[in-house]
Amino acid sequence: MVSIYDHGVDYSPLTRATTIPVESLRDPYSNISYVRIQWVDLVNNIKCRVLPLSYFLKLLESSRPGVGVAKASLGLVYLMVAPGFPPSGEYLYVPDLSTIRLCPYASGEVVVLGWFNEKTPYLGIDNKLTLDVPLCSRATLQRVVKESSKAGVEYLVGFESEFILLKSTKPVVAASNHSWSATNGFPSNSVVAKTLKEIADGIQSSGIELQMYHAEAAPGQYEFVTGPLPPLEAADALIHTREIIYNTAAKYGLRATFAPRIYMDSAGSSTHTHISVHSKNSEKVPNELSSIESSFLASVLANLPALTALTLPTQASYKRVADGVWSGGTYVNWGTENREAPVRLANATSPSSRNFEMRFVDGTANPYVALAGILGVGFAGIRDKSELKIKDCPGPKTAAQLTENERQALGITQRMSLTWEEARQNLHKNTILRDFVLGNECMAKYLAVNQTLSDALDLDGNDEVAALTRLVEFY
Numbered sequence: 001m002v003s004i005y006d007h008g009v010d011y012s013p014l015t016r017a018t019t020i021p022v023e024s025l026r027d028p029y030s031n032i033s034y035v036r037i038q039w040v041d042l043v044n045n046i047k048c049r050v051l052p053l054s055y056f057l058k059l060l061e062s063s064r065p066g067v068g069v070a071k072a073s074l075g076l077v078y079l080m081v082a083p084g085f086p087p088s089g090e091y092l093y094v095p096d097l098s099t100i101r102l103c104p105y106a107s108g109e110v111v112v113l114g115w116f117n118e119k120t121p122y123l124g125i126d127n128k129l130t131l132d133v134p135l136c137s138r139a140t141l142q143r144v145v146k147e148s149s150k151a152g153v154e155y156l157v158g159f160e161s162e163f164i165l166l167k168s169t170k171p172v173v174a175a176s177n178h179s180w181s182a183t184n185g186f187p188s189n190s191v192v193a194k195t196l197k198e199i200a201d202g203i204q205s206s207g208i209e210l211q212m213y214h215a216e217a218a219p220g221q222y223e224f225v226t227g228p229l230p231p232l233e234a235a236d237a238l239i240h241t242r243e244i245i246y247n248t249a250a251k252y253g254l255r256a257t258f259a260p261r262i263y264m265d266s267a268g269s270s271t272h273t274h275i276s277v278h279s280k281n282s283e284k285v286p287n288e289l290s291s292i293e294s295s296f297l298a299s300v301l302a303n304l305p306a307l308t309a310l311t312l313p314t315q316a317s318y319k320r321v322a323d324g325v326w327s328g329g330t331y332v333n334w335g336t337e338n339r340e341a342p343v344r345l346a347n348a349t350s351p352s353s354r355n356f357e358m359r360f361v362d363g364t365a366n367p368y369v370a371l372a373g374i375l376g377v378g379f380a381g382i383r384d385k386s387e388l389k390i391k392d393c394p395g396p397k398t399a400a401q402l403t404e405n406e407r408q409a410l411g412i413t414q415r416m417s418l419t420w421e422e423a424r425q426n427l428h429k430n431t432i433l434r435d436f437v438l439g440n441e442c443m444a445k446y447l448a449v450n451q452t453l454s455d456a457l458d459l460d461g462n463d464e465v466a467a468l469t470r471l472v473e474f475y
Contacts, residue, residue: 005286005349005350006351006353008347008350008352008353010352011227011276012156013155013230013278015156015227015228015230016230016233017207017229017233017236017237018207018208019098019099019100020100020101020102021100022060022100025110026057031108032108033108033109034050034051034106034108034109035056035109035110036048036050036051036106036111037049037050037051037056037067037093037112037114038111038114039113039114040366040368041074041366042366042369042445042449042450043077043313043366043449043453044365044366044367045474046239046242048111050109051067064092064094064117065094065095066093066094066114067093068090068091068093069090069092069093070089070090070091071085071086071088071089071090071091072087072089074116074135074445074449075445075449075452077455077456081452082448082449082451082452083448083452084444084448085445085448091116091117091119091133092119093114093115093116093117094116095113096114096138097112099236100112101206101208102205103206104206104244104248105202105247106247111240111243113138113236115133115139116136117132117133118132118133134439134441134442135442137366137368137369138232138236138368140369140372140438140442141231141232141235141369141371141372142232143372144231144375144376144379144437145230145231145375147379148375148379148382151379151382152280152281153278153279153292153382154230154277154278154279155230155231155277156229156230156275156278156355157229157230157235158226158227158234158273158355159225159226159238159241159271159272159367160223160224160225160270160273160274161224161226161245161363162221162222162270162271162272162363163222163245163256163258163269163363164218164219164257164259164472165192165195165222165249165254165255165256166257167254167255169469169473170469172262172465172469172472174218174220175192175220175254176190177219177220178215178219179215180216181214181215183215185215186215191252191253192254194252195248196222198251198252199213199224199245199249202244202248203224203241203244206240206244208226208227208237210224210225211225211227212225217267217326218262218266218269219263221267224241226238226241228274228355234371235367238367242258242363257269257471257475258271258362258475259363259471260312260314260317260319260320260364261320262468262472267326267327270320270359270362270363271361271362271363272358272361273357273370273371273374274346274356274357274358275356275358275374275375276353276355277292277293277296284352284354285351286349286350287349289345293354293356294387294388295381295382295384295385295386295387296356296379296381297334297378297381298381298386298388298390299377299378299379299381299382300358300374301388301390302377302381303377303432304332304414305415305416305422306417306423306426306433307374307427307433308321308416308417308423309427309447310366310373310433311362311365311370311374312360312361312362312365312417312423313364313366313450314364314420314453314457314471315419315420315454316364316457317362317364317420318418318419318420321360323340323400324398324400326339326340327359328343328416329341329399329416330400330415330418331399331407331415331416332414332416333410333412334356334390334392335392335393335394336348336392338393338394338395340395340399341359341399342358343356343357343358343360344356345357345392358374360416361374373437376433376437377432377433380432380436389411390412391410391411392410393412424447424450427447428447457471
């Protein structure tokens with residue numbers, strides 16, 4: 001029964017993504033000619049192989065369909081290879097046929113995601129033969145979700161994609177100037193308006209629910225909000241949404257960038273991640289968090305200084321970690337409808353639509369890795385029945401504006417990681433993320449690639465103008 005407290009669209013963990021059945025590709029009237037086999041590497045670059053449809057269908061008839069991908073490629077940034085990634089060895093990248101979507105930016109093409117497999121089975125830690133690849137970020141997220149599901153815990157995840165449209169990257173020049181949510185952000189018949197409309201149409205034609213889009217606060221900045229899905233499908237949809245944004249902007253001569261903060265005198269860009277926690281064993285009521293919501297939140301907050309190494313993975317990310325700039329602030333806390341807390345409780349009194357907005361995620365993060373981290377530590381809290389000791393900080397004062405005594409009274413005692421180096425140190429020490437979420441090998445290699453990424457983005461040294469160009473052309 002619907003309560004007077006409920007508002008917003010009611011979504012269920014049974015919600016599923018709308019994708020294209022593989023059988024439709026065999027239809028001679030499908031107008032599909034090419035298939036992009038796509039993956040996301042550890043530095044959040046989207047990569048692909050383009051196959052003629054005829055060869056892709058032939059591949060599906062083989063005993064183990066897939067394409068070879070050099071193992072070193074997961075440690076590659078530009079042409080720099082991270083330590084621990086030798087030039088020898090090759091993975092088999094296996095298409096996940098439940099992920100096929102139209103490419104609205106490329107006529108006659110579809111895209112499919114997949115799984116990294118070893119070509120040859122090996123003995124796993126349970127002494128059973130396996131093909132698993134610890135560095136497969138989709139598989140990492142899937143494993144975390146399955147562990148939660150075994151305990152009767154399900155999640156829905158929705159994303160806000162913030163980005164800036166540039167008309168030039170050398171120098172960096174925004175395509176428009178406007179106020180937050182103002183209609184002058186997309187004047188009729190302008191290139192920007194046409195770009196945004198085509199992005200919106202493309203998202204929907206791909207089977208992804210678009211809830212809204214609008215102008216954001218920074219020059220050239222916009223946001224597209226897509227509907228919630230189970231975690232793996234939500235991350236898949238986010239990757240496809242980003243590809244639509246990138247490619248549609250390029251069609252109109254623009255560059256879309258998800259760089260965290262281009263203008264230090266204006267707002268940064270984030271990937272606000274909305275997560276709702278569901279269990280048949282824990283009823284939600286209007287006036288307080290359920291036991292699983294409370295334990296989930298407690299563990300996310302306890303592990304937040306380490307999580308940001310996964311969710312804010314670049315040095316540029318920490319230009320957003322500041323107080324008073326609508327980014328979530330620098331104190332580990334949560335607040336009802338408080339956008340100056342790293343975790344905002346949204347729709348707090350509406351059990352059907354209540355969710356946590358994770359404001360500490362940006363567009364440089366691999367969404368599979370970021371979600372695996374957040375959900376992994378959150379589930380560990382549910383499993384261990386973690387107690388939520390930090391109290392709600394709903395305002396009007398933010399955590400930064402409170403006195404030390406006022407913060408202590410709310411249990412706010414930790415700061416966020418304020419630098420990339422600090423986040424990496426905290427990740428290295430975090431046993432939940434190492435032992436349960438990533439595993440030893442994945443954590444070590446993630447940190448190695450992350451260091452190589454930092455080195456690559458710093459190739460311009462003290463030339464800040466060149467460094468900004470490099471950043472917006474990479475992300």
